[in-house]
Amino acid sequence: xxxxxxxxxxxxxxxxxxxxxxxxxxxxxxxxxxxxxxxxxxxxxxxxxxxxxxxxxxxxxxxxxxxxxxxxxxxxxxxxxxxxxxxxxxxxxxxxxxxxxxxxxxxxxxxxxxxxxxxxxxxxxxxxxxxxxxxxxxxxxxxxxxxxxxxxxxxxxxxxxxxxxxxxxxxxxxxxxxxxxxxxxxxxxxxxxxxxxxxxxxxxxxxxxxxxxxxxxxxxxxxxx
Numbered sequence: 001x002x003x004x005x006x007x008x009x010x011x012x013x014x015x016x017x018x019x020x021x022x023x024x025x026x027x028x029x030x031x032x033x034x035x036x037x038x039x040x041x042x043x044x045x046x047x048x049x050x051x052x053x054x055x056x057x058x059x060x061x062x063x064x065x066x067x068x069x070x071x072x073x074x075x076x077x078x079x080x081x082x083x084x085x086x087x088x089x090x091x092x093x094x095x096x097x098x099x100x101x102x103x104x105x106x107x108x109x110x111x112x113x114x115x116x117x118x119x120x121x122x123x124x125x126x127x128x129x130x131x132x133x134x135x136x137x138x139x140x141x142x143x144x145x146x147x148x149x150x151x152x153x154x155x156x157x158x159x160x161x162x163x164x165x166x167x168x169x170x171x172x173x174x175x176x177x178x179x180x181x182x183x184x185x186x187x188x189x190x191x192x193x194x195x196x197x198x199x200x201x202x203x204x205x206x207x208x209x210x211x212x213x214x215x216x217x218x219x220x221x222x223x224x225x
Contacts, residue, residue: 023094026067031074031113034065037096048072051112053126054080063108067094072113075120078102080109083142088120124202127166132173132218135164138204150217153179162213166202171218173197174225181215194225 023039026032029048035041044059046052048070054060068074068089076097078084087102097105114120124140127133136142145158148169154161167173175195177183184193187208195209204210219225 023067026069026094028069029071030069031072031111032067032069033059033063033108033111034067035059035062037064037098039065039067039094046111046113048113051110053082053110055109060109061106063097064105065096068092069094070113072115073117073120074111075114076104076108076111077141078104078107078109079142081141081143082110082112082123082126083137084109086120086141088117090117124164124166127168127202129168130170132169132216133166134158134162134213135166136161138164140164140166140202148218152181152215152217154214159214160211162205163210164202164204165197167197167199168202169218170199171220172199172222172225173216173218174222175209175213175216177209177212177214179214181217183214185209185212196222196225198222 024034024043026045030045032043032045034043041064066074066076066089068091071091073091074089075082076087076089085102085104087097087100087104097103097108122139122141123135123144126140126144127146131146131148133144133146135144165173173196175197177185184191185208195205197203
C-alpha cells in the first residue's frame with residue numbers, strides 16, 4: 001500500500017513537472033509568441049520597446065499561444081496596425097489563445113505592450129508630436145496616415161474612411177464632408193459646415209460625422225474654418 005501511494009505521488013509530481021516543461025522558456029520582461037499550443041513550435045519574444053504593427057509572413061496569423069512575462073498588459077490584434085478584434089492579456093499570463101474570450105487562434109497580426117488594459121483599446125500614441133493623424137478605426141486603431149498639411153481632396157484610400165483623429169499640432173483641424181473644404185452635415189435639424197478637432201486633442205468621431213470626411217485644413221482659430 002505504501003509503495004502504491006509512493007508511486008502515485010511520484011506520478012503526480014512528474015506529471016506536473018512534465019506539464020511545466022511543455023512550455024518553451026520565455027525570458028523575464030519578454031512577451032513571447034508560439035506557433036503551437038502550450039508554448040510549442042517556433043517562438044519569438046518582444047520587449048516593451050518593440051511593438052509590432054505588422055507581423056512578417058512567418059508570424060502573421062500563426063500564433064496559437066502566448067506567455068506575457070512582463071509587467072505590462074499585452075495587446076494582440078486580429079489585423080495589422082492594431083486593427084480588428086483585440087485581446088488584452090494580463091501581466092504574467094501564460095496560455096493558449098483558444099482559452100481567451102476572443103479565441104484569436106492563428107488570427108493575430110499585430111501587438112503592443114501597454115501600461116494598462118485600457119491602453120489596448122487605443123493607438124493614439126502612434127501619432128508623433130506636430131502631426132495630424134487620421135485613423136480608420138475607433139481609438140486611434142487601424143490604418144493611420146499623418147500630415148502637417150491642408151488637404152483639399154482625400155484620395156480613395158481615405159475619403160469617407162476617417163473614424164478617429166489625433167491632432168498633435170499647434171493648430172485646430174477643420175474637417176469637411178466634401179472636397180475643397182465644402183459641404184455640410186445635418187444633425188438633429190441643425191446644419192453644420194465643419195467638424196473641429198482642437199489642437200492637442202485626440203478623439204473618436206461621433207455620428208453622423210464618422211467616416212464622412214473628404215478634406216481638412218489646419219487653422220490658428222476655429223473662426224477661420
